[in-house]
Amino acid sequence: MSPRTPEQNAAIREKRIQQILDAALKVYRARGYHGAEIGEIARVAGLGRGLIYYYFRNKKDLFLTLIRHTLEAWQERAKGILDADLPVAERLARYLKEMCVQALQHPEITYFHTTISRNLRVVFPDEATEVMSHYEQHMFVPFRRLIEEGVRKGELRDVDPQVAERMFFSVLYGALDNENMITPEHIDPLMEITLFGLVKTGGGTDDD
Incomplete structure (x- = not known):
């Protein structure tokens, strides 16, 4: 399997970030800012918790x-x-x-x-x-x-x-x-x- 091109990597990164942001909106609607937890955002996004921290500091x-x-x-x-x-x-x-x-x-x-x-x-x-x-x-x-x-x-x-x-x-x-x-x-x-x-x-x- 050939390695991904820079364009493919950029597209994957953009897609994952959008997944996380969409999930954050849903969790915020349900919990508010202080009640929103990274673990729940990861679960709603269908991604691992560690991946959230890969893209965002906190x-x-x-x-x-x-x-x-x-x-x-x-x-x-x-x-x-x-x-x-x-x-x-x-x-x-x-x-x-x-x-x-x-x-x-x-x-x-x-x-x-x-x-x-x-x-x-x-x-x-x-x-x-x-x-x-x-x-x-x-x-x-x-x-x-x-x-x-x-x-x-x-x-x-x-x-x-x-x-x-x-x-x-x-x-x-x-x-x-x-x-x-x-x-x-x-x-x-x-x-x-x-x-x-x-x-x-x-x-x-x-x-x-």
């Missing part, structure tokens, strides 16, 4: 990698939407819709980020600032730049991009609450209300 390293890996994957998916040659409002709508669709397809990832991001200073007291910078870089900054572009082009109201960002993600996180997850038929109405509000255009009422 549990903290594994979960920090999971944060980076999933955020990078989202940024790659969102890039095509944010950079599209479309009006800003349409890109915002597509961005919001894609996040909802991904949340419904991968609820374990949504649960992971919506819970662990609220507890970074408890779970990772020494790395919280660094981890928050990953959220900034991969989620908040690209979105903020799109808001700034819309204001600059006159396609959006002259709003503070950080305030708009905070409102947008507050609505989004509420919709993606795993205890009361948005349903597919509610995605478009949520998108419409988030972007255009509840007030009728023109500022009048039915009684005027």
Whole structure:
């Protein structure tokens, strides 16, 4: 049997790391960070415990990698939407819709980020600032730049991009609450209300 090529070794390594990260998501959903044990993650991944330590120094390293890996994957998916040659409002709508669709397809990832991001200073007291910078870089900054572009082009109201960002993600996180997850038929109405509000255009009422 001929030895593996470097490409084959790289593919095996990538596959195993993905197995471990997928297993970590499942164990986290069931046990939380502090309850997640390397042995259980190995069992769920179908790998030996020693192999987990071959790829990751410890549990903290594994979960920090999971944060980076999933955020990078989202940024790659969102890039095509944010950079599209479309009006800003349409890109915002597509961005919001894609996040909802991904949340419904991968609820374990949504649960992971919506819970662990609220507890970074408890779970990772020494790395919280660094981890928050990953959220900034991969989620908040690209979105903020799109808001700034819309204001600059006159396609959006002259709003503070950080305030708009905070409102947008507050609505989004509420919709993606795993205890009361948005349903597919509610995605478009949520998108419409988030972007255009509840007030009728023109500022009048039915009684005027």
